Amino acid sequence: MDKLIEERIFKILMVVSLGIVVGSLFMVIAVIIWNGAPSLSISMITQTPKGGYYLGKEGGILNAIMGSLYLAFGSVILAFIISLPAALSLQKDYIGKTRLAYYIRLSLDVLWGTPSIVYGAFGFIVMLYFGMRASLLGGIIVLTILQLPIMIRSMEEVIKLVPYELKEASYTLGATRFETTFGVVMRQALPGIFTAVILAFGRGIGDAASVLFTAGYTDSLPRSLLDPVASLPLAVFFQLGTPFPEVQRRAYASALILLLIVLTLSIVSRYLSRKFTKNIIR
Amino acid sequence: MNIRKLKDAFAGRLMLAAALFSSLIVLLMAIILYLRSRPILEVKTLNDLLLGSIWMPFQGKFGFYPFIMGTLYVTLLAMVIAVPLSILSSIYLAEYAHENVRTKVLPVIDLLAGIPPVVYGVWGVLAVVPAISYIAPVIGNLGIPFLTVKGYSTGYSLLAGGIVLAIMVFPIIISISEQVLRAVPFDIKEASLSLGATRWQTIKHAVIRIAYPGIAAAIILGFSRAIGETMAVLMVVGNVPNIPSSVFDSAYPLTALIANNYGEMMSIPLYDSALLLAALILMLVILFFTVAARLILIRIERSMAYG
Numbered sequence: 001m002d003k004l005i006e007e008r009i010f011k012i013l014m015v016v017s018l019g020i021v022v023g024s025l026f027m028v029i030a031v032i033i034w035n036g037a038p039s040l041s042i043s044m045i046t047q048t049p050k051g052g053y054y055l056g057k058e059g060g061i062l063n064a065i066m067g068s069l070y071l072a073f074g075s076v077i078l079a080f081i082i083s084l085p086a087a088l089s090l091q092k093d094y095i096g097k098t099r100l101a102y103y104i105r106l107s108l109d110v111l112w113g114t115p116s117i118v119y120g121a122f123g124f125i126v127m128l129y130f131g132m133r134a135s136l137l138g139g140i141i142v143l144t145i146l147q148l149p150i151m152i153r154s155m156e157e158v159i160k161l162v163p164y165e166l167k168e169a170s171y172t173l174g175a176t177r178f179e180t181t182f183g184v185v186m187r188q189a190l191p192g193i194f195t196a197v198i199l200a201f202g203r204g205i206g207d208a209a210s211v212l213f214t215a216g217y218t219d220s221l222p223r224s225l226l227d228p229v230a231s232l233p234l235a236v237f238f239q240l241g242t243p244f245p246e247v248q249r250r251a252y253a254s255a256l257i258l259l260l261i262v263l264t265l266s267i268v269s270r271y272l273s274r275k276f277t278k279n280i281i282r
Numbered sequence: 283m284n285i286r287k288l289k290d291a292f293a294g295r296l297m298l299a300a301a302l303f304s305s306l307i308v309l310l311m312a313i314i315l316y317l318r319s320r321p322i323l324e325v326k327t328l329n330d331l332l333l334g335s336i337w338m339p340f341q342g343k344f345g346f347y348p349f350i351m352g353t354l355y356v357t358l359l360a361m362v363i364a365v366p367l368s369i370l371s372s373i374y375l376a377e378y379a380h381e382n383v384r385t386k387v388l389p390v391i392d393l394l395a396g397i398p399p400v401v402y403g404v405w406g407v408l409a410v411v412p413a414i415s416y417i418a419p420v421i422g423n424l425g426i427p428f429l430t431v432k433g434y435s436t437g438y439s440l441l442a443g444g445i446v447l448a449i450m451v452f453p454i455i456i457s458i459s460e461q462v463l464r465a466v467p468f469d470i471k472e473a474s475l476s477l478g479a480t481r482w483q484t485i486k487h488a489v490i491r492i493a494y495p496g497i498a499a500a501i502i503l504g505f506s507r508a509i510g511e512t513m514a515v516l517m518v519v520g521n522v523p524n525i526p527s528s529v530f531d532s533a534y535p536l537t538a539l540i541a542n543n544y545g546e547m548m549s550i551p552l553y554d555s556a557l558l559l560a561a562l563i564l565m566l567v568i569l570f571f572t573v574a575a576r577l578i579l580i581r582i583e584r585s586m587a588y589g
Binding site: 006011022024083105177199202205212233237263 | 286287290293294296297298300302303304306307309311314315318366368370373374375387389390391392393394397399400401402403405407408409449452456480481482483503506510511513517540541557561564565568569571572573576
């Protein structure tokens with residue numbers, strides 16, 4: 001009977017653990033909504049900070065919302081341009097099975113694990129070297145580097161799943177590797193590639209430590225790539241750091257806006273990737 | 283005909299170039315950080331820097347010891363909380379849960395992974411910190427080692443950092459170890475079950491024994507994520523440079539040190555160099571852990587594929 005009691009105890013422990021894990025997600029979301037929603041207003045998302053905003057006066061965080069969107073879109077586009085060919089070259093038709101590919105994967109994994117504050121410091125040194133100040137461009141470049149390993153490694157995972165028979169069929173018809181890659185593989189892996197892009201976008205829009213030194217912070221909207229730019233995570237961080245309860249409540253609302261953007265992205269990407277999957281041969 | 287071949291060759295080169303470029307960034311990063319941290323390494327010995335406990339940049343004293351201990355303690359505490367919960371959850375998901383439950387819970391855990399660090403930080407400030415300042419006086423006076431309170435606790439503490447970090451590493455550990463557990467061949471479970479073992483005995487003696495390198499890799503990856511996390515920890519851990527002796531004490535991790543001071547202190551060359559050395563140390567630690575974890579995972583993948 002003993003072994004059954006042990007099993008029962010552990011089963012209860014497992015269910016409790018899973019409950020804590022899943023419960024913590026709902027708790028995080030609930031706490032942010034509970035505290036953020038009361039201070040959320042239209043002016044918050046349609047106005048830039050007015051004079052005295054950080055003392056509790058009027059205004060909003062449009063600068064940070066737009067700044068984050070600029071940063072995230074800019075970096076996602078750049079990262080995509082580099083990641084797609086890089087991920088495709090890791091197929092076994094190209095260098096996938098070689099020693100070189102092994103080291104490329106390993107170094108990308110290290111890059112993925114590198115703390116974003118280290119990216120920030122590195123980006124800042126490089127920018128100083130080129131005589132740049134904290135700017136939209138600087139932020140975009142650092143976020144691009146941050147997103148590269150995420151995009152390449154997750155794209156590679158889905159590209160790997162494309163059945164080799166399909167590629168063989170294409171080769172048999174006389175297609176080159178290039179034609180096979182872009183005509184067959186790309187089409188098959190599209191939903192997965194899309195998910196990888198969304199994943200990287202979410203990581204880019206939410207990261208604060210890497211843009212802390214490289215994108216700066218400003219109350220106005222950027223007019224050029226060389227202007228400093230505000231971002232949502234930093235807006236949350238700075239507003240929370242003020243001693244005024246009114247401004248701190250706006251930090252909660254800003255966190256809610258950020259959370260909503262990220263959750264929406266994640267849900268939309270799941271829905272779309274399911275929809276795209278219809279024409280996939282497995 | 284030739285144009286098609288040319289196109290193929292050209293595209294192949296271009297794709298390789300993109301892959302090489304992306305993989306060389308990490309090397310470039312390490313080299314630049316090393317070059318910029320050399321000035322301080324020339325004046326101080328590594329021993330002084332790592333084990334010195336006085337941090338007074340304006341007087342030329344750069345002791346990293348309190349910060350290293352801060353990072354270590356907060357990360358270890360996070361792992362103490364996260365590892366048992368994550369492993370038990372992943373065993374349940376892989377072995378017991380109905381397919382329906384599994385396919386519903388896993389996306390929720392993925393969602394957890396997508397939430398930005400700053401949001402976790404705000405959650406920590408709103409929920410964890412007040413809760414700790416509430417329970418600290420109650421538990422702190424019982425005299426249990428590592429759980430004592432000197433004076434009173436604001437709640438901004440090692441424990442708050444540990445809890446927030448633990449939640450942030452749940453998804454990493456769970457998703458990897460769940461995959462590893464599910465990759466254990468069914469034959470092995472069948473053999474164990476047919477000998478009359480219960481499900482739990484099978485898991486304990488057969489499944490975990492085969493899956494443990496993968497679970498170890500999952501834990502290592504969770505650990506390296508926790509050690510490098512900046513914003514969320516910075517917001518709840520108190521940022522007081524002392525060596526914590528209780529979970530209710532404040533701490534000051536390396537990442538927070540860089541975030542709080544870098545960029546403003548460019549006027550003192552050694553200060554700048556010291557902070558970049560901190561970044562380099564973090565990067566090397568992560569490099570070590572990542573390579574270890576990946577080597578384990580790659581070995582598993584191979585043995586599953588060919589064996």
